[in-house]
Amino acid sequence: xxxxxxxxxxxxxxxxxxxxxxxxxxxxxxxxxxxxxxxxxxxxxxxxxxxxxxxxxxxxxxxxxxxxxxxxxxxxxxxxxxxxxxxxxxxxxxxxxxxxxxxxxxxxxxxxxxxxxxxxxxxxxxxxxxxxxxxxxxxxxxxxxxxxxxxxxxxxxxxxxxxxxxxxxx
Numbered sequence: 733x734x735x736x737x738x739x740x741x742x743x744x745x746x747x748x749x750x751x752x753x754x755x756x757x758x759x760x761x762x763x764x765x766x767x768x769x770x771x772x773x774x775x776x777x778x779x780x781x782x783x784x785x786x787x788x789x790x791x792x793x794x795x796x797x798x799x800x801x802x803x804x805x806x807x808x809x810x811x812x813x814x815x816x817x818x819x820x821x822x823x824x825x826x827x828x829x830x831x832x833x834x835x836x837x838x839x840x841x842x843x844x845x846x847x848x849x850x851x852x853x854x855x856x857x858x859x860x861x862x863x864x865x866x867x868x869x870x871x872x873x874x875x876x877x878x879x880x881x882x883x884x885x886x887x888x889x890x891x892x893x894x895x896x897x898x899x900x901x902x
Contacts, residue, residue, distance in 0.1 A: 740815065740858065741815065743819045744847045744851050745819065746794065746847040768789060770792075771783070773799075777793075794821065798822075808832050815830065818837055824842060825841045842854075848869060848872050851865060851872055851875075855889065856883065860887065864890045866891075866892050866893075
């Protein structure tokens, strides 16, 4: 999402790591035994499959990523100078990082738990002249399409896949 500074990137970390509709679709929770690890920034992460198959492991990983993005002043100076990074974690209000300034964004506060809804809400509230959504989630596409028409948006919105070789809609 573009802004007067350069570009504005909204990063949404999922708040609900096991969505209710997924639970209903599967008819049950995970049946396999998943070990919960004590994840810390200074320790080596277990294998990706191990971390991403356990709900508690996912929650810890999201918390670590969010915390490091907020605290890492070197990252702020080197990568957000002239740009904005808005990060949504488990708190209702996202945090905006721009150069060395970190501030809470009450204007995009949300109480949704699922990233799908948060992404669309932020697209509607960002005020950009053009938006590029990085997601290959069909729910995000349908929600964007619905609200694009419902609120008569007149800005270009593209949707790109985060995976190489996968095609998304523009």
